[in-house]
Amino acid sequence: MSSGIRETERDKIFLACNYIYVFLAFLIVFYPLVYMISASVSDPKEVASGAMWLWPKGITLEGYKRVFENSNIWTGYGNTILYTVVGTAVNLLVTLPAAYAMSRKDFVGRNFFMAMFMVTMFFSGGLVPTYLLVKQLGMMNTMWAVVVPSAASIWNIIVSRTFFQSSIPKELQEAAQIDGCTNMRLFLKIVLPLSMPIIAVMALYYGVGNWNSYFSALIYLNDAGKYPLQLVLRQILVLQEMAAQGGGAIDTSTAAAMNSKAEIAALVKYAVIIVATVPVIAIYPFLQRYFVQGVMIGSVKG
Template sequence: MNSAINETGVDKFMKIFIYIFLTFALLIVLYPLIYIISASVSDPAAVNSGEMWLLPKGFTLEGYKMILENDEIWRGYLNTIFYTALGTLINLAVTIPAAYALSRKDLTGRNFFMGMFVLTMFFSGGLIPTYLVVKSLGLIDTIWAMVLPNAAAVWNIVIARVFFQVTVPKELEEAAIIDGCSNFKMFMKIILPLSAPIIAVMALFYGVGHWNSYFNALIYISDKDLFPLQLVLREILVLQEMSSQSTNLTGNMAEALHSKQQLAAIIKYGVMIVSTLPVIIVYPFLQRYFVKGVMIGSLKG
């Protein structure tokens, strides 16, 4: 029996079209990455003048040297690692128990609580009320302002709830209860060991979110010693933008600003690479968990 499938002219045309479309999409995605990598090792003058548009021009590692010697960048790096680790732990400590509780059919009022959770996905108090709450709790200019306001994401709770409903056998829970196991002990001894996939998925979702987050720091943090790396990068980019638009400054102020602008121009692309490198390195090894997170609840069997 011939295993090959005979393709019609339309099939061949569609296959060619798909390959062309995917190649075009790949180029659109790859170009910014290649540009940033090339710009990080190119002469800033060549980058700013537009001479460098793909491959490096005037190869130099001066930007990376300055990055390695810059205390603010390293402090931001350490802060981001700390915020990511602490924030992810808090997220998991809230999300997993909440999702499991909402998945239990014997939880009185679970539909009401689930409805209240989902309601917050569509309606919220807004930025100003949230800021006032954070301020009234005394979290301004503290590390807790970076991790507590976003302690849980409702969408992740919904995903984890579906996982528990679909994956954890109800017979297992009933057997544990018959054997005299309390709800807390059952959660710690039985449910958590079976929940490694969803814990990994949630840790990745939350971890990447914390690593890329800068808005909370922008709103709640004014102490530079607490700045995450993304906010340090933002300051570098804003500094260069301000310098390029400042035409009325004279004397020492203009000279000092121009000097800082040159420094920002040299290191800004390198900082982009350094800030995203950990996620780029880790993602290929953990990609399957992202795929699993998307597929959770789509199949049952």
């Protein structure tokens, strides 16, 4: 007699629908990645005409050559790495202590502070007041103008708080306090080592956000030497669009030159996107185990 559970027709249909849904979701995510990789090594004319829609055609590495030779792209790359590392460190320094404090039931006024945090999720100061504040603090055209205004995400604080409430036993904290452990030492020596899943999740969330961020740099930075990679990429896209739209009465040689520049810009665009995406894709496998565990604990329990 089999001990397995017998699947009904409805179960089989439901399972088949799930497989179809997962397969379609995979195609939706996978196709743009393959297209960008193929476009970055294909002849720009093949890409522009639509002849290249999946696999590379007229393979050329001119785009990557231009990327590696462009000093502005490498400067932007270095700036993005700096902003991401420093920004993520600041994010974690603000988010984790705040979340742990909100998770402690003996923290006086935690409901009031949590309510104040929640207000900022729905109402912000606005772009103009924030710009004036950053300017008055003397942070214009500095790294801190990019890092400090986005130092904490209230949603991430809530997720981290839920993790601390559901995963750090209250008895462990009480035992440590009985042994004379201070709150700071309890947090640094006991709570943080037990919280690697949520630390990895927050580091990945904040890191990806900082890596892809460009709006703060666009508003607060004036020096092109401090632009992140995403802002450099935006300039390439804008220049490409301007070259493509440049009409008017022009001779054949000028039109050909503009066409050539537009094609090279398109090739560089896809190459830069690939170069900018590789670090995040390379880091994720090392954090995947912690990421899945942290997300499940932080969102399901509590």
